[in-house]
Amino acid sequence: MPRLTIDGRAVEVPAGTKVIDAAEQLGIMIPRFCYLKSLGAVGACRMCAVKFLEGHKKDLDMSCMVDARDGMVVSTDHPDAVAFRAQVIEWLMLDHPHDCPICDEGGHCLLQDTTVSGGHSLRNYRGPKRTYENQYLGPLIEHEMNRCIHCYRCVRFYREYAGGTDFGTFGIAGRVTYQRFEPGRLESPFSGNLGEICPTGTLTDKPSRYRARRWDLERKPSVCTHCSLGCNTLAAVRYREVLRVENRLNEAINGDFLCDRGRYGFGYASMPERPRTALVDGRSVSPEEGTGAAMDRLKAIIAAHGPESVAVHASSRCTLEDLFAAKRLADGLGVPAPSFFLTEDERLAxxxxxxxLDADLAWNLExxxxxxxxxxxxxxxxxxxxxxxxxxxxxxxxxxxxxxxxxxxxxxxxxxxxxxxxxxxxxxxxxxxxxxxxxxxxxxxxxxxxxxxxxxxxxxxxxxxxxxxxxxxxxxxxxxxxxxxxxxxxxxxxxxxxxxxxxxxxxxxxxxxxxxxxxxxxxxxxxLPRADSLGAALLAGGDGASLEGRLMPGGDGRGVKAFVCIGADPLGEYPGVQAMEEAVGKLDLLVCVDCAPSATWSKAQVALPMNTIFETGGCLVDNHGSLQRAEPVFAGGLPVIQDGHGSHPPRTPGAGIPGNDPRGATGWIDLLAPDAEGHTAPSAAEERLRTAMAEATAERGVPVLPSEAPVRFGSLDWLAPFVTAGQEEGRCDVLVTGSTFGADRLANLGEPGETLLPDPRVLMHPLDAAAMRFEEGQTILIPLAQGVARTVLRRREDMARNTVVLPRTPGSGWRFAGGMAATISMNRLWREQGDEDRAAMARADTDDSCPGGNL
The missing domain is CATH 3.40.228.10 (Dimethylsulfoxide Reductase, domain 2)
Structure with a gap:
């Protein structure tokens, strides 16, 4: 490992480390604009110049372009280096508009910091400035090209790192600009990173534009809950409103970047429609009255129908604290173990x-x-x-x-x-x-x-x-x-x-x-399907059933009379809308604990508002078995902008925070059953999770997978029947699949997430579409097990024949499929032309020989 000296201090670094990174290990921050470790070095901005005294040419050179070598002696504050950087600053500021007071980047702008630290306070240039026309880039990124210093970070990330093709470099010499070929929404699902990596105010975050300065924000480390990867984030709140979610560096997972689903999926936490008051039979009540009514009714049902008549469900997107609370409630009431998964297939998977998995086989993103x-x-x-x-x-x-x-x-x-x-x-x-x-x-x-x-x-x-x-x-x-x-x-x-x-x-x-x-x-x-799916699986072990198995049991003759639902919306998420509506309709009692409005919330006899991860924090286990902790960012309550008194906190202090009835599942269960104690002995996995929860911090995750998996090579007894069943002649597979935007329940509630929702569509191979006489853009009707999906056809050559792909987005009708995969006769696909279609489809239910092209 090379050992070098920087500003009189020795440091040993791995081979291949750039001098700029070696200095950072000593706490020496060499100025930079274009350099970002994840993107590599190009030496475009010339801001990181240092003086090499030994081990390299004895002259100025860019520290981002030079690998550390043994015996190298570097000076970052040499007069030649300082003077060179001061000149670079002056060049960069020649055409800058000097609009820091109205720039959203003010307060965390690298150009601002470097200009001040470089001592550049006088503007000697008096000529006309170079100006550009800004371009519309969609709802997420604001374009202010006049502030650009041409560091190339944006294009290098968008095109080289993220693989986007609709944003790039235009012009030559002094007229270079970064934009799209024509105004429009950026197509990459990683475009939100442009606002974070831009070192100036050229590309800024549009949803939080003009909302707050950096020093106005409460910022705490958090964890993204919109998929199972566990990306590390920084959540930023002002006046009880979540304004931004930014990347938090974790080399093992997300590195320097986030996807737009994780960056902009926070709108549910501050939306005006968010439930904030306990309800009993549609009437607003105090938290104590709401929990009292729920417990009285639960106990009455248990006394009349037995403990098997009560089902408890907590979504696997909830934190481990909430899952443990649900388990404690079920144990305390003496009812069956809670379910953490919607369907039996999801639970088994x-x-x-x-x-x-074991700790060695499970890989992380790095x-x-x-x-x-x-x-x-x-x-x-x-x-x-x-x-x-x-x-x-x-x-x-x-x-x-x-x-x-x-x-x-x-x-x-x-x-x-x-x-x-x-x-x-x-x-x-x-x-x-x-x-x-x-x-x-x-x-x-x-x-x-x-x-x-x-x-x-x-x-x-x-x-x-x-x-x-x-x-x-x-x-x-x-x-x-x-x-x-x-x-x-x-x-x-x-x-x-x-x-x-x-x-x-x-x-x-x-x-x-x-x-x-x-x-x-x-x-x-x-x-995995949700943020804490692996944690829920470890906690559940082989015990318990899915929500599907509890609400729609087969043949026991008793059925469920009361259902406690925590952090989930079965009426909106279960892939079988009619079956779930029928099951919920037969209940005597539905208790819903949730942080967002939903169909299940509106049907509940007792509804208790729940806090979000921004307010309670908590632990989650990501898909490679690392237990991570999210810190609570703020105490909760109605955003100031929604309390009816303007956009600033009231001048007269009040007795409390308005809209602060929501609490975490643990808090509600403490009210529901304060004396509830578990009666089942904790499993080894449960003990391991509790130990890891005590050890985990926001900066350090704790591995929870065993060092060696109990199953190494599982049985493939299921494989031959699956292959045989999948080859029925004259039938096609209908696959309900995920969607970058729209598939996660919370990510697209409220602004800005709802702006990312895609249009409903169905995907087919062109040859299949031609055989059915379907054309691109036609509305297609797909009769499924529990209803008719009405969606628009998109043809794709890079997919399998005899396959229909239905993305899980609002309005696509995916919930009529009754599962994530189904098969139907190809003759039951129709293009929409009028009201007679439904009658024709009804006839086709008994006559599969009727070709879809006849309509």
Whole structure:
């Protein structure tokens, strides 16, 4: 490791470290504009000049462009370096408008700080300034090109790092500008980062524009709850209103960036419609009266119908504290263990992930970024967890081969090798792919049994994959030579046992055999449905049921009479709208504890307002098994701008904070059942979680996965029936899949998240659409198990035949599917032309031979 001296202080750094980063380890902040560690160095701004005295040419050079070397002596405050930087500052300020008082970047502007620290206080230039016309870039980013210093950060991030194509460099010489070809909304789901990485006020955050200065904000470390990755954030609040969510550096997870879902999904916390008062039969009551009414009714139902008549459900997006509180409530009442998952498939999938992972196999985003082979197996990273797609792009930029095996048109910000095959054929293609890659592998023990079981499903099958032969060979070759491969999987549109298959493949990659091979360190990266899905699975273990299993039990004859719902909206989220409405309609009592308005809240006899993570904080377990803590940012209450007294706090102090009835689930359960104590002995996983919760801080996560998974190679008994069932003639798969925006319940409530909602659409292969005589942009009617989905057709060539993809967005009708995957006759797809369509579809229910093109 090189050892060098900077300003008379010695420091030892890893090989390849830039001098600018070595100085930062000593607490010496060398001025910079263009340099950002994640983006690399280009030496564009010339602001980081230092004087090299030994170990390099004895002259000025850019510290971001020079690797630290042993024996190097550097001076950051040498008179030559200081004078050079002062001149650079003066050049940069020649055309600057000097509008700091009205600039949103004021107070945290690198240009402002550097100008002041460089002593540049007099403006000698008196000529005309260069000016530009600003451009509309959409609802998230404001453009003020006159403030630009041409550091290139924005374009380097947007085009090189994030893979966007609709924003770039225009003009030459002194007329260079950064913008779109024409005004319009930025297309990248990572565009919000532009406002954070821009070192001046050129690109600023539009939703919080003119709302607050940096010193006005309460800012605390938090954790994003809009997917399972656990990205680290800084939440900023002013006058009890969440105004901004910014990135918080965590190299193991999100690094320097956030996706727009996580950055702008905070609107639900401050929306005017947010519930803030306890309700009993639609009447506003005090918290004590609300909890008293709930407990009286719960006890009466238990006395009349027994403990099995009460179901408790807490969403797996809730914090661990809330999940433990739900468990304590159920134990104290003597009712069945709470459910943490909406559907049985979701519960089994998350339990399979928890059983299959160990601390070594579970990879984080940093490891994905460094992988040399990425196999996306039945997953859609950009839709399910956008920062995972960004990590895959970084792997591709470093030379990794990226292959996607999925029936859907999976979009990634890179150019993957796509193997689009029908859902039921995925295991067959996977087996053939691995067979080509490991033809000489020497598997033994469990690995050999798993290998033979997987390969057995290809025996006697006559499917023709000749069109994919070249792609299969290319991916197989990449797998065979990979030293750091990762399998990215999900179970949202796949069977619940899919993570078992993915984990087995990831373990198989470590046992390729061959004495001349270097050690292979493979990993598994699972995308889970919600922020705390893995924590909920670890806490639940094999006990309990899903909400689906509790509210719609089969054959026990008793049924549920009372339902306590915490942090969830089953009437809006469950993929079977009619079944859930019928189940809720049969209840004698519905108690809803939630932080956002919902269909379930409006139906509840007792409704108790819940705090958000910004107000209570809490712990969450991300998808690779790290327990992280979010700090409470503020004490809660109605935003000042909504209290009817103007936009500033009242001059006369009041007795309390208005709208402060909401509290966390723990607080409500303390009121509901103050004497409730658990009667079941805690499991080893529960004890491990409690210990980790006590140790976790906002700066340090605690791993909670065991050092070795209890299941190494799971059974594939389910595989052959799944493959056989997926090949019914004349039928197509309807896959309900995620969406970058719109799929998460809270992220698109209120401003600015609702501005990101996409239009409803359905995706089909062009050949299938042509066979049905459907055209691009037509409204298509899809009769599903529980209703008709009405949505607009979009054709995609990079998807499987006999497949219909229905994104999980508002208005798309996905909830009529009755699950994440279904099959229907191709003849039951219709294009909308008039009211007679519904009658024709009714006839088609009994006559599948009627072709959809007839309408």
């Amino acid at each position: 998350c339990l399979n992930v928890a059983a299959s 490891q994905v970024r460094k992988a040399d082979m990425v196999l996306v197996l039945g997953a859609d990273p950009l839709s399910e967890a956008p920062m995972a797609a960004l990590a895959v792009r970084q792997a591709a930029r470093s030379g990794a081969t990226v292959a996607v095996l999925d029936p859907r048109p999976v979009d990634l910000p890179c150019e993957p090798i796509k193997l689009p095959v029908r859902r039921g054929l995925l295991p067959v293609v996977l087996a053939k792919l691995l067979g080509r890659a490991f033809i000489e592998a020497d598997f033994q023990g469990e690995a050999l049994a798993f290998w033979r079981e997987l390969q057995s499903i290809t025996e006697g099958r006559a499917e023709d994959f000749s069109e994919l032969s070249a792609e299969l060979d290319e991916v197989a070759h990449a797998l065979a030579r990979a030293e750091r491969p990762v399998v990215v999987c999900s179970a949202t549109a796949m069977p619940a046992q899919w993570p078992v298959l993915a984990a087995g493949v990831a373990r198989l990659l470590r046992r390729k055999g061959g004495d001349d091979r270097v050690e292979v360190r493979s990993g598994l990266f699972c995308l």
